[in-house]
Amino acid sequence: xxxxxxxxxxxxxxxxxxxxxxxxxxxxxxxxxxxxxxxxxxxxxxxxxxxxxxxxxxxxxxxxxxxxxxxxxxxxxxxxxxxxxxxxxxxxxxxxxxxxxxxxxxxxxxxxxxxxxxxxxxxxxxxxxxxxxxxxxxxxxxxxxxxxxxxxxxx
Numbered sequence: 736x737x738x739x740x741x742x743x744x745x746x747x748x749x750x751x752x753x754x755x756x757x758x759x760x761x762x763x764x765x766x767x768x769x770x771x772x773x774x775x776x777x778x779x780x781x782x783x784x785x786x787x788x789x790x791x792x793x794x795x796x797x798x799x800x801x802x803x804x805x806x807x808x809x810x811x812x813x814x815x816x817x818x819x820x821x822x823x824x825x826x827x828x829x830x831x832x833x834x835x836x837x838x839x840x841x842x843x844x845x846x847x848x849x850x851x852x853x854x855x856x857x858x859x860x861x862x863x864x865x866x867x868x869x870x871x872x873x874x875x876x877x878x879x880x881x882x883x884x885x886x887x888x889x890x
Contacts, residue, residue, distance in 0.1 A: 737847075741862035744841035745873040749880035751813060751838035755830040757880050758840070759784035759815055761807070764879060770871040785809040789817075795864055823847040840876060842869045 747754050757764045762782030769776065774792045781787035787807040794800045803824070805817040815828040824846040833839040844865055 738845055739847075739861055740843060740845045741865035741869070742841065742843040743866045743869045743873065744839055745870070745877060746833050747838050747840055747873075747877045747880060748836065749838060749877070749882075750836060751830050751832045754838045754840055754876065754880050755813055755815075757876060758828055758830065759807075759809070761787045761789050765789075768872050768875040768879065770868060770875075772868050779804075781807070784815060793868075795861065795868070840873055842873070844869075 761778050766776045772794050777790045779788040785808055790804050792800055792802050802821055804820040808816045813830045817826040826844040829841045831839050
């Protein structure tokens, strides 16, 4: 069984603190960032970063649906880690400053892939599909935070 990894990032025209706060806000903001691949979103405990337990179903492909129950931790400043209780998947979100009023948000998911021919296809295609989903989340995160840092109205 080989480890599978999917990674992407985006520079956002907003302060790192604002971007991180939006990403860590599972109660009010996070569900608004998720594309149609996600359903049954529910915050079960907490709702703001560390200590949050959140559930969703992720339809990665037409036939591949994951039921995710995630424990959220913040091991270091600017980092959110989501560990799925239902699989080996661990997703790490990192937000760092990237110059005046800008930040870089990156996301990496790793999991233990299947063996055999199924594992070959998973390692080859799953990361690309997950990166496409994460790119949509990062685009919505940029929309939600750009303008807040420059004095725009916030929700």
